[in-house]
Amino acid sequence: MTGILAGLRIVEGSAFIAAPLGGMTLAQLGADVIRFDHIHGGLDAERWPVTREGRSIYWASLNKGKRSIAVDLRSPKGRELLTALITAPGEGAGIFTTNMPARGWLAYEELAKRRADLIALNIVGDRHGTANVDYTVNVVTGFPMAAGPVGHHGPVNSLVPPWDLATAYAGAMAILAAERHRRMTGQGQRVVLPLQDMALATTSALGYVGEAVINQTDRPKVGNEIFGTFGREFRTKDDRYVMICMFSDRHVDALAAAGGFEEAFAAIEKKAGVNLKTDAGRWNVRAELNALIEPWVASLTAEEVGAALKRAGALWGPYRTFRELSSDRELVLDNPMFTVLDQPGIGRYPVAATPLQFGAVEREPPRPAPLLGQHTDEILSGILGLPAHEIARLHDEKVIGGPR
């Protein structure tokens, strides 16, 4: 391993998105991330999307580059093996991350008896420890009630799970913060990250709580428009969509140049008494701007619109479906971040490495996800020093398993 985090070992007990993605993020930076699962697979072992044969593409995508150990989590022997693994000695070891209930044998206090400087990140549903997922947390933030098409009654959920993503990356950051603290003081610690608090803190950071209290307003649904400046989707002659935005002076000038809107923009400014080079100005005349841009986009193909916007340096993007994205040269096939991998049991498809480019190290190509328990034997032998006959016996006793 030659990544920026080479030498760090993290044992992960996880399921679904937040914890696995956090661990994968560190694995793709060179950490040795060992995910343990129950001998028959965890809660997310068969999570959709799956292949026609029922193999989880979801699981494979969220666990790339990790090692996998499969253990009977209910057996005392299995628990003892994992306790030993989590608390194994070594400078970059002794880091445990989980979104499983960290109680009983997995409680920090229990584990810390075996290794005083243990670092544990416990991702919990909310500050009381109640179970939550992105979907149940998202609904309380206020976003679904303000999202979706104008005139639509009721909530519109997010398809991207934003709070899982935030928790994954902030959790990975927290592990590095705690490891820095241990490096400086020798001290371990438990870090608790409630998914719900992550969502609420971010909602606060984005200004929504302040706006609601200070202005005493709830945002109306504005569809695909960007509140407080200019941006929305436009439909092309060939029934495609492009997103066109203006966030700065430069974007106003570029869009004017792309569409030949210089005079029309000036006329709108004059008539409405606004300045298009301010956020408020653009927002206030968005209806006039839409009425100008709509027919222009509608008169051109997506390729023609894109070429004009690109040439002028406008702020825009073409809408893609997942399938279009997956076969897009610029975005995926020619993007050096992607490598076509053969994921055992699933097949060949483009897989992303880390998006982070560290100057001090080469970016490592992505590695496949493990099969369940693929590394059980090598971990028990390499880290815990178990002899082959002992490992064989544990297999016979069904305390450990894999690969499968």
Added chain:
Amino acid sequence: MTGILAGLRIVEGSAFIAAPLGGMTLAQLGADVIRFDHIHGGLDAERWPVTREGRSIYWASLNKGKRSIAVDLRSPKGRELLTALITAPGEGAGIFTTNMPARGWLAYEELAKRRADLIALNIVGDRHGTANVDYTVNVVTGFPMAAGPVGHHGPVNSLVPPWDLATAYAGAMAILAAERHRRMTGQGQRVVLPLQDMALATTSALGYVGEAVINQTDRPKVGNEIFGTFGREFRTKDDRYVMICMFSDRHVDALAAAGGFEEAFAAIEKKAGVNLKTDAGRWNVRAELNALIEPWVASLTAEEVGAALKRAGALWGPYRTFRELSSDRELVLDNPMFTVLDQPGIGRYPVAATPLQFGAVEREPPRPAPLLGQHTDEILSGILGLPAHEIARLHDEKVIGGPR
């Protein structure tokens, strides 16, 4: 400062969400984060939402706990001051994060001439350096084409900016990874994080690229349903909405207990030949489940439904608007993460501290955002050692400014 990152100093040249939120995340963990802006404010100084007086609630929310220095970015003297600040000596200093064009005097190579072990995080629009925002990146990921109500034609954008959030937290993590590397090797480096690659890598991690290539399908719009298991919104008797999900055996049993659905669930299983304790089973009979749950929820008030679901330990959440959230006892007013702050120029409202609870340090209460240039003088004096008369002269020459 007593946070987990005490002793770390980061100079930030930023605008909008990703870079400011990344910096604020570190500031709320105790790092000394100094945001510099043009003397009249940056691109996002007046970004909406704003108060009735035009003060940006957005800016205040994304820059809490930072120090602010305001400098004429076009003047050679101003640039020299910032170069000196970015490259100032000190073990935890020499860290620069920006999403401004890192060219010319802000290029890594230029800055590194003054401090060889400089760490710089450059957030860029895409791998070619083209400008992008969350909105223009989101459209290429595929999510908007698959999001939104069933039957809705065309894309539905995300109201939460997921890729800004991912970039903010992953960027903060990258700074700590690079600082760890410097601590171990003495070596600085430039880290590049393209917003678009962040979005594409995460889309890959969530399985969408794999699904598109392997199964050759595009996800249809499924509205508020959770693909591949069970979950959606339900409307109560008093016209409120609740999200109800089942991700595991326990959630199936809990929902059955809450609604008295034990026999009905068994009948659905028998008739359709499915097992509700599998993802596929729940997904395949979601229409039958919806038909069962809808009238139950519709016959009760939101309070009654919530009480029943909570008592049974179901996986659920109540929808809230931003205003409801902001005055919610459980979520905000009684949540120890929030403190009511007086944000100068804006007013009093609940503001979140970091959602991360580190066992080794007390969580610090949130601090207000600075006024533009509030700390100009103390930074020039305290870090660069400029005498008072020199600072006064720089003010007179309009090289520096603030507070305002």
